[in-house]
Every structure is written in structure tokens, then in C-alpha cells.
Amino acid sequence: MSIIGLDAMGGDHAPVATVKGAIMALDFLDKDSRIVLFGDKEQIEAVLEQENCPAERFDIVHCSEVIHMGDHPVQSFQAKKDSSITVGFASLKSNKIDGFASAGSTGAMMVGCMYVVKQIEGVIRPTISVRVGTTDGNSMLLLDVGLNVDCKPDVLYQYGIIGNAYAKNVMGVETPRIALLNIGEEREKGNLVTKATYELMEHTEDFNFVGNIEAKSVLTGEVADVIVCDGFLGNSMLKQMEGFYEIAKSQGLSGGYIEALNYATVGGTAVLGINGNVLIGHGCSSELAIKNMILQTELTIKGNLVDNLREIFS
């Protein structure tokens, strides 16, 4: 039984896309899972009515304020005490919900992660990650994808540990293959940081390190289940995938594997290494993206990842 909080006011197309996405998710969630919508009750109910969806299928927590994309993350998180994001994090902190997802202000979401939920003791730097389908029909986890743009080797090493736990608990991979994203497969390849990271990972017993992986193999699934890199490279990789998806579509290719590269299929980025299950979606999230973000949130909750990471780092 998972109680999933959704920021109904978050994203460019909220609350229509968020509420519609939540309705879409209902058919895919476990029977005893429940979605809690945070936001303007009247607006939420209007969309539900328009979609002929009974309001009692959701819990609604009315919030009178919204943090907008242009707002200062820290200031607005504190000032707008009744905003959907601030109230959502308070609910997460007090265990009224098991996870919280939003396509709203990434900055405000990170404020909630770092100052309300807080990082797990022992974790140097939390990370944001994405799980993307691979051409062999499985999926891989890429981390970090933009939170830490200048990573030290010990931080990347921890991302191996965090990714390993995610792959086991959420992706259901028994012995995940952890690889370091690099510009060559040989151990001596790379920049200063990846070379030093390789040395740290090489003989580890914390996870199954399979060596370096090159960017061309990231999506094949052949080499790794978890791919570790700094947030500057990871974010660029992710954005290049977005670019490729657009190119493929413009060239008449859609459906099939190509949909795995659609941000809406990816659904959102999981914030890992904090004391709660938090998913952050693309600002432009469509209802499909919201649906997939909700499903990812449920999977993360069911994986009991937070408890597992706390134990590992204790």
C-alpha cells in the first residue's frame, strides 16, 4: 500500500495535465495504493468533473498558494507556507504520504529535499537520476543527471552504492552491473576525476563494478544496469537523448524503442540519498509524463529504498 503525493499545481500545464495524469495512473497502480493531490481544491475538482472521474478516487489536500517557476526557490518555499510544494513536503516529512512527485519548480523541490526531508546521514551529496529503457528491453539508471556538476571521486563512488541499491530494490536486478561513464573502456582512459574514480571502484566489494562504459553503449543494456557520471555530463547525455527523440520524430520515426527516449516515458528524475521518496518532473510535463512519474514514485516507495540506503550508510 503506497500513498503517493502529487503536486497538482506543478508544471506548465497544471492542473489539467497533472490531474489527467493522475487519473491515467489509477489503472496501473496497485489496488491499495492511493494518490493524494496537493493544490487548489476547486480547480482540481473541476478537472475531475470534466473527466467524469469521481472525486473520491483521490484524496485532495487544499493548498491556497503556488510556487511559480520564476519565484526564488528558498524564499518562496518559506514564504508560501500554504503552497502545494511546501505542504507536500510537510506531509512527506510527517509520513502522511510515502512519496512526493512534482513537475513544478525544481529549485523549490530541491529546497524541500535538502531542508525538510534532508539527506541521509553518511551521504556526501544526494543525486538525481533517471531510469531509461534500453534497446534490449530492460532499463538502466543514469546518475547524476544534473544536481552535482562538479563531482569528486568519492561522491561518484557513493553514486555507485546508491545506484546499486536502486537497481536491486526498484529495478529488481539481482546483481546490478555498475559502470563508470568514460571516453574509453580501458582503465587508463578518462579525465582526472574518472581515472581517480576508477581506482576507487576497481576492487570494491560494495557493488559489482564492471568498468568503464562509453556513451555509445549507454542505451544498449549490454554493459551496465547503472551508469555513474558527474551531473554535468549526465545532464548533457539526457538532453542529447531529448534532442535525438525530436530528430527521430521529425524524420518520421516514432513508436517502438524510440519512445523510451521521450521525456514523457522517462516520467521524472528520482532524488536519491535523501530521507524520502521524491520525484521531479519536467516543467513541460504532459499527462503521460505525469502518469509515468506517479508510477515511478510508487515503484520507488515499494522498493523501500530509503530504509535500505539508511542501513547501508549507517
Add this chain to the structure above:
Amino acid sequence: MSIIGLDAMGGDHAPVATVKGAIMALDFLDKDSRIVLFGDKEQIEAVLEQENCPAERFDIVHCSEVIHMGDHPVQSFQAKKDSSITVGFASLKSNKIDGFASAGSTGAMMVGCMYVVKQIEGVIRPTISVRVGTTDGNSMLLLDVGLNVDCKPDVLYQYGIIGNAYAKNVMGVETPRIALLNIGEEREKGNLVTKATYELMEHTEDFNFVGNIEAKSVLTGEVADVIVCDGFLGNSMLKQMEGFYEIAKSQGLSGGYIEALNYATVGGTAVLGINGNVLIGHGCSSELAIKNMILQTELTIKGNLVDNLREIFS
């Protein structure tokens, strides 16, 4: 009139693919251009005969040795004095050829660049670059794509200057748009290096800096003609393009714009900032890749880029 040297022994499929590629190139070169093949005369002539191509259409410089992929670059460059790469660089240095291209050992090619041809005075670090077609029908230059994996801001700034000269002289763009590859368009985005580089480029009069570009826009042509990044990111971008090309093909999409992402269309990477025109190809180069590498070499020669860069940095 361009005299283009080609290492006929370089690459996994040499000399068959190299000689065939050279034959293919003949139809596209200027009438008075000439290809000089460096390598085993007997083997080269055997391929020419097999292809029904008169040997006199090429100049052949017989070389009795080959530097293999597994050879130590510096040692083999010096020890194998009659290898196609070593002889090719000697010819370039003494102006018997105007440019030299090889799909052989990248390490040995770089030894030739740095120790025989040498870098242009004032250039902190030479760079390798690729020119890739964009979806708007034009092309962009990405640099560095793997030579300098840890770039300081002043090096990246120089890549702006070098790329600007290339775009003007070789790509024929009157006022090239130079962008910095980054994880956001806003000036405050990025890691320590890109933030510092942005500050250096922001008010420059050395080139037309258009700001940051995100990886998703690299191939649209909408933002920039020249895209500057460190070799770690650039190499990863390039390899992700290769990976995406494979995915597109496997999904039944080929031809059209997608072919621009084929390494064989790209043809090779130009080494810039040295006292000569040098192109390095993929080890697995097909005849099509060799053909395109030869055409790129001719374009670089005709652009008179080396003289122009010498003047800029003097």
C-alpha cells in the same frame, strides 16, 4: 590545387578500404587536386588493378612499414622510420603534401602532430574537432572531441578563436555563431569551468559569442555554427551520436538526415592549432568514411586555415 596525402595502410580495413575510398574521392575533388598514397606499393597497386583504376591517377610513396593499432605511439613513430604515418608527416613537414589524413593509430598521428608538425605558437593546446551536419541542412563544428579531457577556461576560449577561423575559412560562414556547450542557457549555469569560460567569452571581440547551448540543440543548427566544450564532454557527445545512429538503423530508420550521424559521413576529425592540415579517421573506417575524410582534408587545405591561425595567434 591541393595535394592530399593519405595513409593507405591506416585503419582496420586498409589498404582495401583506403584505396577504394581514394578512388571514390577522385570524382569529387577539384580537377587539379591530387592524392598521394603512402603505403605498400604492391598492395596499393593490387587494389587499384582490382578496381580497374589506372595507377597514374595517384602518386604512390612506397613505405615498407606499418604502425599497428597495438604499437606504442611514440616508440613506433620513431622506430618505424619507413612507416606510412612517419613518412607522411615528413612529407607534410617538408611541404611535399598540403595535408595528411589517416584512419590508423590515433596515438601515432598525434605524435606526428605534436613532434613533427608542432603546434602553432600561441596556441596553448591543439584540439580535435568534428563537423557534423545539422537538421537545418547546414553543419556545425564541435570541439574539442577528445584530445584535451581536462580543459582550463583559457583553453576553451582559444577553441572559440580556432573554431571561428575554421567556420569562416572552411565552412564559409561569414559571421560564425560560437556557443559554449552547457547544461542551461542562462549565464549562471554550468560547472566551475564553463562558468569561468562564459565570463571570458561574454564580452569578447575575438568572435561572435552567442552564449550557452544545451546538448539537445547541438544538431539543430538554430543556435550555433561552432560549439566549444572540453574533450571529455565532446567525445561523449560524439559517441552518443554514434550510438543513436545505431539505434535509428536498428529501428528501421536510415537515409535522410540520420546519415549525418553516421561516422562515415562525418569522415574524420580535423586536428586544429598545429602547423599543418591533419585529419584523423575512425579505426573502422569504411571506404565511404575514407572518401569523406579526403574531401574534408581538401576543404581544410583550401581554407588556408593554418596560415590564418598563425596570423591570429602571432
